[in-house]
Amino acid sequence: MAPDLGNTQKWMQAVILHPGSDRQAVASAEARKIVPPSRFPGLIRPSRTLDSFDRIGIYRGMYLARLQEALEADFPGLAHFLGPKRFSDLVRGYVDRYPSGSYTLNRLGDRLPEFIRSSPGMVRKDFLYELARFELLMSRLFDAEESPVLTPEAIAEVPPECWETARLKPVAALSVQELRYPVGAYLEAVRQGKPRPATRRKNHWAVVYRSQYALRWLDLSRPAYRLLKALVNGVPLGEALSGVLRRGGQPVGEVQLFSWFRGWVTEGLFQAVELEDTA
Template sequence: MAERRAGPPAAPALTALQTWMQHAIVSPRGPVTPAADVLAGTPGLGAEHRLGIYRHGYRRRLLEAMHALYPVLASLLGAEAFEELALGHVEARPSRSPNLARLGAGFADHLAEHRPDPQAPPEPWVRIIIDLARYENAFAEVYDGPGTEEGDGGRPGEPGEPARPGGTVPRFAPCLRTLTVSAPVHRYHTAVRRGEAPEPLTPCTCHLVLSRHDYRVTCTELPAAEHRLLATALAGTGNPAADGADRHLLDRWSAKGWLVRAAPGDADRPVPSARPRIDSRKGTHHDR
């Protein structure tokens, strides 16, 4: 009986190769399996060097995207500290979206999970850094996300009116976000974007509402009680009148453009998307 010759080792599955390549490129520590065991080299350029070129270029692109998503946090921390944290986030939470705008999603949660004082209550400066990241992410979501500029829902009308057959009911604008932070990070953010010298960040709880009007992000500080009511209503059915908000609050929220009119069955209808992001360094308005 003829002896069977052993063939070449089976090639790794595509999924395993993709996983190795992603880790090799993104991880600050590099791959566990040597590149020479996976990639082919050439006489003039070994596998490790070939991987290094691609790894450096790809990671720089990710860091550029993170800098663009969190410019104020990067300015506060400095490039070296920010990039170390950003790479840790990208490694721990690799984005599965083809859109780099989603690369920074969850960055604030990553910072909270890897804070330097995990066994003790967070120091004020740690909370401020995390809250600044949360604010920048919310700002980007409001700026880039769906709004009301291109629809007919920008006219708030009478927010307290009941729904009528063929009529409309008040709905929250799709760009509305609520946020509670431990310092006035919104004012720090605006000053840095405008190229101004920001006031030092000191602990002071702020209850914020972010929205957008005519492609301009607005940020409003609310009293704690009203902010809590708004956040609760926003997390409800989407119809603040049905969720029990009183007429005074509905009128106030409507005047600020936080409510739009929609047909009773249109809560889940897609709304117009925002136009592509532009660098509008004076595009934030604050009111109290």
């Protein structure tokens, strides 16, 4: 009996997603429980030039090629580091484990960092995990909501006595990151076609953000990271400053603090000053 519409679609999808050869896919357990391989040539008509395997093979080939192209666009650093063969192998393993469930390819790579972290035997796994996580973050910030940007006029309107308890609201497209590898520098080198930089472990801190619709990042010192992280988490300004000043290490002077704030405001990292009674 011929498969109905639902079973035809389940069968065809099972064949397309199967990682083996065209013949293995048609003979796979999932496919054969719907359409026995002996009935395959009757279900998919041969053409003048292609047999039934060739014809279903076109869809199978395009499936992986399309997903690989999408992931390469979102993870150019990862693709560059691994090279074509290893990246292709990674994509095959990833989409076998996590086929797309979204109407948009923009979400295809959402679980790629976790897939890398959980893959046994992957060389340079820690670096690749952080690189993938960083590139995924860039994709998300690219699509984040656009926010208004805090203006000097709005800052000037804040009464001086209110700054202690004021909160600085960050723009939506912003993330403060503690990193173990120089993934930003690596990505920048790939984009600019420069020689591959060292990828040894090096703890550092950065803020990644979108400004005027372009993605950027700023390297931060550790105290600057702590302060910005606290502000982004909604800690009032006075408390956030005290937290930084209380910490050990190099003392942070007033001039340094003003320099950070000026830089962050100029870069458009904040959208508003929220005063205590309006926060």
